[in-house]
Amino acid sequence: MIMQSTCLVGYYKGKCPNNCTDVEAIVRSSVTSQFGLDPTIIPQLIRLQFHDCFVRGCDASILLDGNSTEKTATPNLTVRGFNVIDRIKFAVEDQCPGVVSCADIIIMAAREAVFLGGGQFYNVTTGRRDGLISLESDALALLPHANISISDSIATFASRGIDVPDMVTLIGGHTVGFARCSSFKDRLYNFNNTGQADPTMDTLLVTVLKQTCPQNSATNNIVNLDQNTASANTVDNSYYQQIKINRGILRIDQEIDLDFQTSPTVRLLAYSNVIFNAQFAAAMFKLGAVNVLTEPLGEIRTSCRSINHPPPPSR
Ligand code: HEM
Numbered sequence: 001m002i003m004q005s006t007c008l009v010g011y012y013k014g015k016c017p018n019n020c021t022d023v024e025a026i027v028r029s030s031v032t033s034q035f036g037l038d039p040t041i042i043p044q045l046i047r048l049q050f051h052d053c054f055v056r057g058c059d060a061s062i063l064l065d066g067n068s069t070e071k072t073a074t075p076n077l078t079v080r081g082f083n084v085i086d087r088i089k090f091a092v093e094d095q096c097p098g099v100v101s102c103a104d105i106i107i108m109a110a111r112e113a114v115f116l117g118g119g120q121f122y123n124v125t126t127g128r129r130d131g132l133i134s135l136e137s138d139a140l141a142l143l144p145h146a147n148i149s150i151s152d153s154i155a156t157f158a159s160r161g162i163d164v165p166d167m168v169t170l171i172g173g174h175t176v177g178f179a180r181c182s183s184f185k186d187r188l189y190n191f192n193n194t195g196q197a198d199p200t201m202d203t204l205l206v207t208v209l210k211q212t213c214p215q216n217s218a219t220n221n222i223v224n225l226d227q228n229t230a231s232a233n234t235v236d237n238s239y240y241q242q243i244k245i246n247r248g249i250l251r252i253d254q255e256i257d258l259d260f261q262t263s264p265t266v267r268l269l270a271y272s273n274v275i276f277n278a279q280f281a282a283a284m285f286k287l288g289a290v291n292v293l294t295e296p297l298g299e300i301r302t303s304c305r306s307i308n309h310p311p312p313p314s315r
Helices: 023-037 041-053 082-095 102-116 136-141 150-158 164-175 185-189 201-214 237-243 251-258 263-271 273-287
Strands: 178-180 223-224
Touching: 023 041, 023 082, 023 102, 041 150, 041 164, 041 273, 082 102, 102 273, 136 178, 150 164, 150 251, 164 185, 164 251, 164 263, 164 273, 185 201, 201 251, 237 251, 237 263, 263 273
Parallel strands: none
Antiparallel strands: 178 223
């Protein structure tokens, strides 16, 4: 079921001990200072929102530590940014204890990441509550795996109320960050069990990637998802321009340019950075509204890594 957010822009105004505390400004300041030390927090925070919102909704369930929680599921083993969120939470708790949810912190932090990365600033709604449940099995079942087909991807986004143009726009998150060889190696050596490289990948790119990802090497090197080196850590439309010249890294990256349902959006976004930035901001906003928990559901966690009130053990 898709529950639209009943959250409000500026929900935290006047809710902290000091009436004037600006929670969004605290998040901004923390993200900005962490960005100064490590610019790769941009892809970390954008991906974190996606992986949180896709499993049980945007409820910070991805942040919970423990055995067999979402964090332990294969697609989440490469998710980064948990420490970044801890530091933001610490700064927020210092001035506004027990009030701001970790779920909202993920959304506010991703917004700052998009902006710091060169994308468009957008308003976010707040008032989400933190979930009490985090299961590895949910994450395994609900997150798209590296080799997902275009039709499965469309279906999985549709089940969260996200249509095809918004899906294509959100996958544009791959304008920043990297992938490990293990996430696309089959495209270089044994695409669809053919023993050959994926014929839809630019042959020069295949050659270069084979050097970074040797067939029988256990080393799992990384490559930029946006193959335009000048903007690999910038939120812009160059990712779409790259896939239009067959330089997509993951199978889904290339397939969105090849399928008739998705290629018109790729063409539009490759054409205009202004349109991409506006659409990406709008799509992140929509992603942030997937299955949100609002009062009286959920809680406001004190630590983003554990729930406040564990349920009594079942007999
Ligand atoms: C069908 C959809 C998607 C699939 C199959 C997919 C898959 C992947 C894979 C396999 C990686 C590389 C993991 C690794 O090897 O370390 C990755 C990275 C990334 N993904 Fe996606 N993704 C999808 C959609 C999205 C969406 C919707 C967003 C954001 C809104 C997103 C944002 C990112 C970012 C920013 C990274 C780089 C992370 C980093 O550098 O730490 N992805 N994705």
